[in-house]
Amino acid sequence: MLYGGHVASQILTSINRLCVYYLKWVGHTISVKEFVTPPSVSAKRRHALNDLIKRAPREVSRRLGIPETSFRDHFERVHMSQNQKELAAIDAAYTSVLGPTTSDVTAENERGLLRRTLDNHMRMMVDTGAKGSKVNMNQMVSLFGSVAIDGKRMPLSITGKFLPSFLPYESNPRAGGYIPDRFMTGINPQSYFYLCIVGRDSLQHTAVKTADSGYLQRCLIKHLEGIHVKYDMTVRNSDGLVLQFDYGEDGLDFDYGEDGLDVTKTPFLRSNQTLEVVVANYSRLLNPKALSVARSIGQKQEVEEYSKKLEKWKKKKTSLIKEGRKGKSGFLKFSSKMGASLPAPDTPDTPTDTPTDTHTHGENGRSYKSIELQKQWRALTEDQRKKYSKNYKKCPDPVKSVFSSASNLGVVSEALDDLIDGYYYNHYTKKRLPEQKLTRDEVTTAVHMKALNALVDPGEAVGALCAQALGEPLTQMTLNTFHFAGRDELNVTLGVPRMVEILRTATKNISTPIMEVPFHPWVNKLQAQTLRIQLSQVSLHQVLRSLHVSVELDRDDHNNLHRRTCIRLSFLPYSEYKHTFVITPPQVLAFTETHFLPKVLVKEIQKSFKKTKAKMCSSVFERQRKEEEEKMKTGDKGEEATDNNEKKGNRRRGGEENDDDDDDDDKDGGDDDGTSSNRIKKKQEQDYSENEENNISDDEDDDDSKSHHQGLSEDEGIEEDRVEEESPEAGIGRGGERKRKAKVNPLEVEQRREAVLQCDPCIVDYSFDTNAQLWCEIVLMLPVSGGNYDIHSLVNHKSQTALVHSVKNLRRVFVEDKDQRLMLRTEGVNIMKMFEFEHLLDVNKLYSNNIHQVAELYGIEAAQRSIIREIRAVQSAYDIKIDFRHLTLLADYFTCEGIYKACSRQALATCLSPLQKMSYETCTENLKLALLRGEEENMSSPTANITVGQPIKLGTNSMHILQAIS
Template sequence: ARHRSGRALKTLAQRLKGKEGRFRSNLSGKRVDFSARTVISPDPNLSIDEVGVPVEIAKHLTYPEVVTEWNLELMKQLVKNGPSKHPGALYIIRPDGKRVRLEFVADREKIAESLQPGFIVERHLMDGDIVIFNRQPSLHRMSMMAHRVKVLPYKTFRLHLAVCPPYNADFDGDEMNLHVPQTEEAVTEAKILMQVQTQILSPRYGGPIIGAIRDFITGAYLLTKKSTMLRKDEVCNLLTAIGYEGPLPEPTVKKPEPLWSGKDIFSLLLPEDLNHVGRASICLGCEVCKEEKCEHDAYVVVKNGKLISGVIDKNSIGAEKSESILHRIVKEYGAEAAKEFLNKLSKLVTTYLSIRSFSYSLDELDVSEEVKKKIDKKNKEARKEMDELVHQFNAGILPKLPGQSLEDSFEIYAMKILAEARDSCGEYVNQYFGMDNSGAVMTRTGARGTSLNLGQMAACLGQQSVRGKRIIRGYRDRALPHFKRGDPNPEARGYVYSCYRDGLSPVEFFFHAMGGREGLVDTAVRTQQSGYMQRRLVNALQDLKVEYDETVRTATGEIVQFKYGEDGVDPAKSDHGKAVNVQRLIERVKLMIEKSKPAPPSYIEEKIEKVKDQLPPLLADELKKGLLNANLPKRGVDIVVEKTVEEYNFAKIEPGESAGIVTAQSIGEPGTQMTLRTFHFAGVRERNVTLGLPRIIEIVDARRIPSTPIMTIYLTGEYKHSREKAVKIAQEIVYTTLRDIVSEVYIDHVEGSIVIRIPEENLKERGLTLDELKKIIVIQNCKIKSQHKGGFITINVKPENPEALPKLFEKIPNLPVKGIPGIRRALVTFDKGEWIIQTEGSNLAKVLRIEGVDKTRTTTNNIHEIALTLGIEAARNAIIHEMKNVLDEQGLDVDIRHIMLVADIMTLEGEVMQIGRHGISGEKASVLARAAFEITVPTLIDAAVKGEEDNLKGVVENVILGQMIPVGTGTVELYMTIPSESQSSGETKNE
């Protein structure tokens, strides 16, 4: 059967399956009405919870408002305005359900007068309406937030800059979507749960994700610099901009003319009793901190709402910075205060920058002749080092790195020399640029860019690499036909001496384009992989929610965690992962109350004993420790204990919270920012370790064998303090076959024997003796003779049955000599005061049997192996540990509670299950949930054959059926007692 145009028809199966099929395209997600999409542009004068909507869109999107006696006049006016004049209305719906389209009504005055309470008017969007704003890809819950409408002219949505990080938006042509909730319930829910200020703290790490970016940071730095003094007219401008209505603050300097310091003006934004100590982003990390006497003014002190010292930059007000002033305001004064702070800050800084101005031009990249000479000298030195390296390589005297071939070792050394050269050149430039240079201001304050960017603009670009190696591909022995064959110079292999300021030569440009292309491909692949990982995570975890007994359960009621994250704390309500910041609390109470006699320890212990059951054990211990060292009087102790309990109860996760989805988002969203291939050369002790996104995917996939299995072996007693003994164990465990130690093996047909030649040093290196070797070979039914000659040992092996010769020849190289199968290499390293062995390859069960190995600490990164050897609970710990390590190494802050939940669901059934179609998602109870994920058709056929039922307890099933999903608001039902006739009449008589 074909379509009449001749194309093949879609089969029934094709209609159902895949991204374009019925399940994913039309049932799990649909096209919606009451939505708009256009380009976004910035507007610092809006509030962070507003969105500027073009008039044209406001006229097309409507909200059905019920006419009451209170809004009757307004509704009449809107109806009179009609569809083309804003604010107007498009339809009237009468109580009998009849719709009147105002566009076709000639006499709107008449129909307006006939409005009665109970009619519904579909009116234009107006200022103050609640709408939901979204930017794809929606990677976490802050990708859809509720904003208030502000109708503005022109044709773009206007957005406040501080809200860009959660949307990951910029203004180079991004488009965003706007949705108008259509019922009173939807509006209320959006208002209470989704408004921008309620989302300032990210559930991924419990720190602010909305905050100052780019210009606000630079501006705040310039405003709060020590040297910034403002005249009266400038101060008045700034105070007007932030809507300050109090008295003019006292000038910092009175004579010859009154001047105000920028710090004092900034202080007006801070709450009056705020106290904070921190370090600015420009802090150089001196060995001894001079604190408030810092000459760079990098030590930030706020006392009672006054900025005493330090400049304000990313570390104080930036987005995605925890423990900052902004973070303190959110935690201690609430979301509304933080919103006000950000609104005023942006107006203050924008106004200040328009007075002072801030620009960056080409001549700010110029460096002195002296610096240029230094850069030249450094590059020449690197070239010399490279020549020496090439010489050593060609002469074969280059020391090999453990476990690397000569060529690989050469490449690693070369990359190291050239990377050092580039870093030094960048360092010269960065030292030359002071804080009077706009580029340095932007990078050092954390507004934009890194010192590496500056170095590449003004010093040199450095080595361009493809797949972590220098550029080799191209012609025979050379990268391009413009070089001699085997040219040892760095530039022939992709080292770029030029900087962006001076421009690149054609060859350099070509190499740079090669390196850049790899970056693009990498990004595309990474986005795709991490997107799929997030989809699998969401599918596996979507039904997990917190119940009223504080447990986390699946849709079928299986318990996954007895208490969410082991302490029941919601990361989004925590203080950077802590339920209560006890130290801060004690410091605040100290300032609140007057000093008097400290409470005795017995009083403190008694107080804590009383509340012990209401707090997690760790928090109770921390509180006890803190109070015993705080010397607070009894009243102070009472306040601290009471506040701790109160804050802990606030930070607890709410029943109905969709813990699973938040977890999936918190792990999936940073996945996109991870590096795909990490060529991780930690110094020069080489172990290949898979890191970054591939390792995370490997863990959630529960692969049987990781791509780079490694072990960390700890030793006991005497072994850990002696390198010799550690080396001995290392030699014992490396799996060695004859092939690894022989230099040649051949058949001597005259003698009818096999000749094996072994360099003596090979035996020494592996800790072997000739007798051990002989014992291994004798087992194969043969006679052997051996002789020493010129540093070689020659062994003649003659089988008893001459016909077995060819078979024996094949067998001999693979004979195991010593060691544990699976362990390819072992490095002995010194770490934290003891010798440890790090291996490539893994075999936990056998390594633990070796004498001298610490069985309690030795570990591997193969999770299945841990589960087999040490049990499921150890495997859960290993999953948490491995994932946290990868995320920390990438510098991504993810709350440990999220990782725990993933580990708990993976190990729920008593064996490690993957997150995907062959694991958790494939074992779901609901047919619809399985069909909507992957392998749609077989699932449905199978379910039909078995006559399965779907209890519709989970999320996806209800989305497909268009019902309320059973999480959040959907977990709660309201009952209302309606008074009967007799009751109500009885009451009125009594009155």
């Protein structure tokens, strides 16, 4: 762009011919020498990897908090219970232990190659982008490292072996998929087999990913195809809707080369080095005729006056800041004056023992005091407001927002003005005096002319360019990728799945929602960990010490045989988890007896009986149907009826001897009994039927499980309030030793026992530890027949999802150091909860990857920035660079209607072109709606013009050429 297109074409042709001639007699050969390292480097590599293999089991055990000698037992127990959370923790521990050493060895080997930089032909081929990558070279020179499938280590067989050649539950990292070998020295058969597995899995992902990424790019193009630049420099779609007043927020054009660097108009407006090129070519850039034309048009005088006004305000603001004074708006002055005397209003549901300032927040997160101040400010008259705003002057808008940069020389972005000032005072004036040939005004004019020539051209199809720039790199992403967000335990979905969530579905329920909130600088690690404990969820499984089940046969009052099942749950003593969990033994016991035992455990046992009973009823019905058919064939209805009655009587009498018919025997015995036990049996059958109706299908079971989790939070909250009233404690958590009740009084013991017995008729007895409240025992009277269940497995499985303590939508919470500052990271999002701890958390810097929640709480502009940040986060994992202008255009399109929409069929419903909607999806449906509504096609979209064979109205076709008539 400095010397024109003709000169650029000539130099490219010359370079091409020179390279072809060079390759004719040089060529490009990669030999073994490209991967050779000195003996000292190789010995250091072997020592580091051997030491890593030896100490890895010990480090992993330490991170898991278990002795090294009991690692295999722990691994076996977790594998047999299929506890996915614990399995993921083991994988994460291996990743965190192996990762640092692997990175160090790779970096050391790369620096220790005998052939470096351009002397290394392999490195030259990788760096130029011709073929290969650094990963391929590291696999040849250093090691393979960890291989994984869908973010997990190699799977275990049913015997606990990774491969037949490894011991069950082997702690050696090689068994789980860590390969410390390299291609240069060869790999063992187990490692080769693992590489084949991962390679096949990658091929499968590539095959599926091709369709996903291709369809996503098509969605982008169909939505963005009509977006272009108008002659007033605004960016609009084919319907005329304004998306941006300046393309990319500065109006400059750009393009990308294959290496991700700018190659056309804007690269010379990036840094001091690029501005030096512009200034050095001052005479060639400043065509006197073009400069005079640029200065003759526009509003030169008005621009200069406005620029002086803005500069004057900035100088005044700077002087006030140096003097220690800051200008305040009228509202801030009013708030400072009235806020001190305004008491915080009381709310009806404000708890008295809440942390500091947590009760001052309303539903939207703002304090009640700020809401009251806002109401009082709005109630003031205009004259009253002027008294507070008398000496306050608002900062004028930037020059570029008032005047057009296309018709006024010197109207550029503030960032470019700052770059010019920095270049002139920090770089240009530091040169020797003979080299300073230009004045400050000449340097500024040269850059301003370059910026004027770099403006985007009217008619440019920036929407299609954006779709191509975002869609093409999708092929470089993997199908299923998980990135560890600061911690090995907290992963974030990346790759194509995350791009689908952002660009195509715009779902509210994203797969891995996270939230980041920094702590205030004065918060120490102890306070941060206390808050983490308070926000972390606690399951019953985490505090369950042991389970004992005893079953014996017994008879009831009617001499019917039943299974008397005694279940005893023992809990950990408080001293073992008082610094880890926020709960207390009374809370654990209260949750168990009010929720887990009657509503979870008993209900699951009854489900197994209902499935058996349904099978029995269906077989009886089938038998009766066959008997009726036989009676119809023989015609002897009377005799058959008599025989049937005799058979039924025999079955009733034989039921006492046959265990399989105990359910029928209970029903018939109840017909002749008019006592209260009959009513109890009927109530039990009614409860059974209600449970059966509530669990017809597996899908309904899942829904019931969801409601079960919601119910846990409510129950847990009630019990917490009760315990807190008994043992109040100051602070944000319950980390210290608590005051517990010495003993439960007999009246309360009897009340709690009766409450459990009333929950279900099959519960015949209940007792618990009245001193330390560390165990409870429940006795169930269950039928002998039917019911395929394993109480040990049932309690182990259900206790993992039964939450004694939880915060809504928060699953796991971590505290980490980031940039020398403590950061709270959560799996799950609950922004409103974070406002309760603003005395510890810097909620002004809170961030979440759930774009919908950001839009609902912070506004659509915050969501627009969140979209840009999320796309960049996904692309940075693959070292993909996309210009900021593309991202701002896409985010503005997604949020232009005040809501967050994506490239879906529903989002295209607001398009005014029926042909464009029909060409996307559901052609017949859109055609029918267009006919019924009488929609008109204005032939402005590219799809509409292509459909009827007309040229699209973009680029050179965006204007009409008129012939001059003499």
